[in-house]
Amino acid sequence: MAEATLSSKNQIVIPREARDALGVKAGDKLLIAVHDGMLIVMPRPKSFAKAIFGLARGTYPEDYLQKERESWD
DSSP states (O other): OOOOOOOTOOOOOOOOOHHHHHHOOTTOOEEEEEETEEEEEEOOOSOOOHHHHTTTTTTOOOOOHHHHHHHHH
């Protein structure tokens, strides 16, 4: 864990170990979220569609989609 200080201009420098772990460099876009009092920083994906592809895989039973399609008839 690293420490950062909030400047008088409300800016922080992301420590090198965090930048390296995220694989980000100067000029990269980041997404910032606040969850349960924590600040979450993540690299902005180049493609949101590719980033979420397969996200629900394994969520539904194997035959769920087939049963849904059959119910449309």
